Amino acid sequence: MIVYDLECRGGAHRFEGWFKSSDDFAGQQKQGFLACPVCGSPDVIKAVQAPRLGRKGNQLPDAPAARTEAPESSESAQAAVPATVPSPAAPVANAPLPPQAVELMHKLAQMQAEALKTSRYVGESFAEDARAMHYGESDAEAIHGQATPDEAQELLDEGIAVMPLPFPVTPPDQTN
Template structure:
């Protein structure tokens, strides 16, 4: 991860942005994905900043001796507000879901597990198998598997009922 000091050119707001790499920052900037958290402007650029060099893992932090500040330099009475973080993509909330939502998700997971007991996993041949059953080329049965969005749309266009499962399924050969 790399952190840059960013600046909104419209409102002169400064904030931090965390990125996977310099290339990731450049890509997001080029695509206009960066916005100012204060005013929403997409006119964002790197601000001047001091380099940050992390301490080596085998080095202990150096603690300054506790010496009171000289009388000539009064201690500040207030601290500046921290700069808001850059928002390059919608953040995932770390707030736990309400108990009702968790109960609903557990119920959906149990329903899916029960439905899959009477279904056969066909893997990536899902679209072909669904078509063959729909057109009477093979005996109909309940199946589940993997397909692309495009193939799923084509199946729906052909009148073949398909639906995504609410939770990912581990293929039988990959299950523990």
């Protein structure tokens, strides 16, 4: 549907009209189906209007302005209402992360890198190797590798402590 701002030439009354297409508007205008709802004039034309462009999907909406003073009401209600109301958190997409989040991610990456240095990569045999160590069939050591979500859940159900790594790891045989 297309929405046009319309106006009658006689009284310059402005109103809105909805049409299937620009051809539909032209056809209705030519056949005299359009009339001003205020004065009834059939002499209706498209009014000059600003384009209605939707916001792109990757653009953030403007944050609402924070209130700077408490509302006018009783003293007890004023004490319960903060002087400023924080605006809701903006979506993360296409917005810079807060510095604390960046710092946390760097620390996690460093911790993971240190843990990987002191553990052995076992690849897709992770679940089997973790079970063997848990049940005393092989020596206990720190390992990392790959497991499906179902395998990881089964290990947890058996009481075997496992956890996903926060950041993806490239297997040693696939690194440069």
